[in-house]
Amino acid sequence: MRIGELSRRSGLSRDTLRFYERQGLIHSEPGAEATNSYRDYPEEALITLDQIADAQAAGMSIADLAMLMGQLQAADPDGFxxxxxxxxxxxxxxxxxxxxxxxxxxxxxxxxxxxxxxxxx
Amino acid sequence: MRIGELSRRSGLSRDTLRFYERQGLIHSEPGAEATNSYRDYPEEALITLDQIADAQAAGMSIADLAMLMGQLQAADPDGFxxxxxxxxxxxxxxxxxxxxxxxxxxxxxxxxxxxxxxxxx
DNA sequence: CAAAACCATGGAGTTGAGTCAACGGTTTTG
DNA sequence: CAAAACCGTTGACTCAACTCCATGGTTTTG
CATH class of the missing domain: 1.20.5 (Single alpha-helices involved in coiled-coils or other helix-helix interfaces)
Structure with missing residues (x-):
């Protein structure tokens, strides 16, 4: 889905979504059309966003969250x-x-x- | 007690304590000595500070807290x-x-x- | 097909909660 | 009694997490 729909369905502003994406909390694909540069978000982004809200309610910062998401499912026991x-x-x-x-x-x-x-x- | 002691015993910086006082979350008296302008905090300020930490952990903003403290124990049913x-x-x-x-x-x-x-x- | 609705990027601005620095007084201490 | 430690005030500054704006391109729709 495109950012507008994700915004409506998540209750977050487009700017917030782009901000989260820059911080590495959510991800999108380039989208099918080659004519534009619209992002394409998977359905599961909604779940991720809900988990982000949970984490924030628990006091986690966005930086902590990015680290958690990045490091944890990357299965890299290299010093971390x-x-x-x-x-x-x-x-x-x-x-x-x-x-x-x-x-x-x-x-x-x-x-x-x-x-x-x-x-x- | 003076601000230095309150700072040591609460674990908060002097600046934070003065900031909280400006926001109306804690209070001090002018102090006994007339020669200086040192603040004098009551023992119970420590309890208040602990409650403030609880409230912050619960997601309350300082503005909300000031309102809560000000309005609630002031027993003023005037429209509020x-x-x-x-x-x-x-x-x-x-x-x-x-x-x-x-x-x-x-x-x-x-x-x-x-x-x-x-x-x- | 034109207007309305949507999208991206870059960069500036905002808000909340502190934090820091500079300056000049006051106490405490060796 | 002088140096060290403490205090107050003012105002600028930081940091996180957004939010807004301007500009310009792309779809959708009546």
């Missing part, structure tokens, strides 16, 4: 310690989720306080 | 719908945590794949 890298990310994400859940809890408490009788004198 | 505001934040944070957990799961899977026998041919 994938296990250590993954373990570090896992620990980070777990810590972040724990913090977010603490915050969620305090939001719930604030909500309950608002719902309760406002003054007791 | 605290319940709706809180409900919206709660939904956001829950969605974010759900996404982060999906990502964590995929990290775990990637980790397991690395640990498993690399090739089976």
């Amino acid at each position: 310690d994938g296990e250590a890298f993954l373990d570090a990310r896992i620990a980070e994400v777990e810590a972040r989720i724990a913090r977010a859940e603490r915050f969620l809890e305090s939001l719930h408490q604030a909500r309950a306080a608002l719902a309760a009788p406002p003054v007791l004198l | 719908d605290g319940e709706a505001f809180l409900d919206a934040r709660i939904a956001e944070v829950e969605a974010r945590i759900a996404r982060a957990e999906r990502f964590l799961e995929s990290l775990h899977q990637a980790r397991a794949a690395l640990a498993a026998p690399p090739v089976l041919l």
Whole structure:
């Protein structure tokens, strides 16, 4: 599909999609027509974009993500310690989720306080 | 305590602390000595800073946080719908945590794949 | 087939969250 | 008491992640 459709279906702007592609997060093919230079994105780009959103919610930067995608499925044990890298990310994400859940809890408490009788004198 | 101590004990830079104070996230008193203009932070600032870190991990912006802190404990039902505001934040944070957990799961899977026998041919 | 809709590229601009540097005061310490 | 360590203010700067704009080519559509 072309960028306009991907934009509509993903909810991301064309600029964002091109930006992600420059950063190596998504990929396209040159497209069938030789007359133009339109990109052609595979259907699975939508899945990738959803995973990117997940990763961002978990606090990953785009640079981290590019590294993860590039290194991990490239199966290259040439000096790059994938296990250590993954373990570090896992620990980070777990810590972040724990913090977010603490915050969620305090939001719930604030909500309950608002719902309760406002003054007791 | 003065800013240097708060910085050491919180792990945040002095500049960050002053930045947070300008944004209204933490507060200080003018300090006892009239000869200087040093700020004096209460012990509880450390707790507040920890809560700020929680909130940031949950994806809250500093502006949102300032609004939350300012509006919520000010008990001002003058047009500001605290319940709706809180409900919206709660939904956001829950969605974010759900996404982060999906990502964590995929990290775990990637980790397991690395640990498993690399090739089976 | 012309107007509207779409696409690419390059580069500048924006926003949020800090960070740094310079300058001049104040405390602490050896 | 002087040097070192600390503090405040102002304003410029950085970095990540987008976002906008101008220009010019390509499809689609009424």
